[in-house]
Amino acid sequence: MSKALKGSKKSRLNKLKRSRPESAAADRGARSKSQNHNKLFVPASLGSIKLKTGAPVFAAGAELKSAFCMVRGGKAFVSPDFGELKTFDALKLYKQTFEQYLKYLKINPGIIACDLHPNYSSTLFAEALVSKNRDLKLVRIQHHHAHIASVIAEHRIEEPVLGFAFDGMGFGVDGNIWGGECFLAKDGKFSRLAHFKYMPQPGGDTATREVWRLGLSLLKQSGVTTVPEHIKKQRNYKEVEAMLDKNINSPVTSSAGRIFDAVSAVLGLCLNAKFEAQAAIKLQEAALDIKLKKGYNFTVDYKLVPAIVDISPMAHEIVTDLNKSTDTATISAKFHYTLALIILELAKRFWKKYKIRRVALSGGVFQNSRLLADSKELLKENGFNVYSNEKVPVNDLGIALGQAYIAATEL
DSSP states (O other): OOHHHHHHHHHHHHHHHHTOTTOSOOOOSSBOOGGGTTOOOOOOEEEEOOOSOOSOEEEOOOSSSOOOEEEETTEEEEOOBOOOTTSHHHHHHHHHHHHHHHHHHTOOOSEEEEESOTTOHHHHHHHHHHHHOTTSEEEEEOHHHHHHHHHHHHHTOOSOEEEEEEEEEEEOTTSSEEEEEEEEEETTEEEEEEEEOOEEOTTTTHHHHSTHHHHHHHHHHTTOOOOOHHHHTSTTHHHHHHHHHHTOSOOEEOOHHHHHHHHHHHTTSOSSOSSTTHHHHHHHHHTTTOOOOOOOOOEEETTSSSEEEEOHHHHHHHHHHHHTTOOHHHHHHHHHHHHHHHHHHHHHHHHHHHOOOEEEEESGGGGOHHHHHHHHHHHHHTTOEEEEOSSSOSSGGGHHHHHHHHHHHHO
């Protein structure tokens, strides 16, 4: 390979990593680091958004990628990125910046919005504010509703929208972990139209690091009996297999992010992640130079409400490809295109029912530039108007804007 070609590929890989799914870093103008805890962050408006209440709003945001939002006079002011809020320094900076924003913007929020997750530091902070002042109104907002609302707020969309929220995790209204969702959004209200079939996470959060567990879970749930040797060789394989067979300590998730992890593990690209989204990054990198518009099979059970997307046929076909020695680059490219085809299938189905041509894409998985591009291309070719985050990051750093929008609209 020539030096020029090597340099070109390295450049593409660097660009890829900057746009990686569920990335811990977001392309923000201001960075808040623990050593800068005395720094004053001057609020910058994102521009006017339409609200149905004049009351100032404070939206507390999420947890792993944390930023809050304040709304004054219909204008949204989103804070810098505080990082992982459960760390002492990040939470300290979060609280200090909150006070700075109150002083600078000269507002007293009447509405406090937070995530549904009861253990988020941002949720606890919001609850503490309300406990000190009973005149404040606390509004709890589902994580993925907020993702889609952030797009609606940015683009000032007033008509109904079909929203696809794909990310690693968010607390669902049914108590399960969501992350592969299709919604109907109208006037600040959300209906869950479809989601990926729930998949067990053996060991809970441990499976997000030992992602081979998710690979095994996907195969077993799909009825695939041939488990790759690289998964069988993992420490505690027998114990994890028993956990799945007996449904012990295996909370379920509809997360698209976890599907990326599972497929990456099945292909042997990443079995144990050393950092967030490593498995998904490896999967995207594998398909970097492959131009392929062909996917795997899947099914959607529309008799159920919400409809259930089952990728079991895809799991079978991936293993078949592996057994035929199909290169992982081709398999990865087909996997990415399959997810885009799933989005198109759902959009076309629900267009027939609701006559909605506006589609919003949000959530950390859409930091995957290949998936975002494939999805937009397919949707636009079929007559849909596609919107995604532009002013705030597509990951959880945009959550607070969506929370603020929904809270103001509801009231």
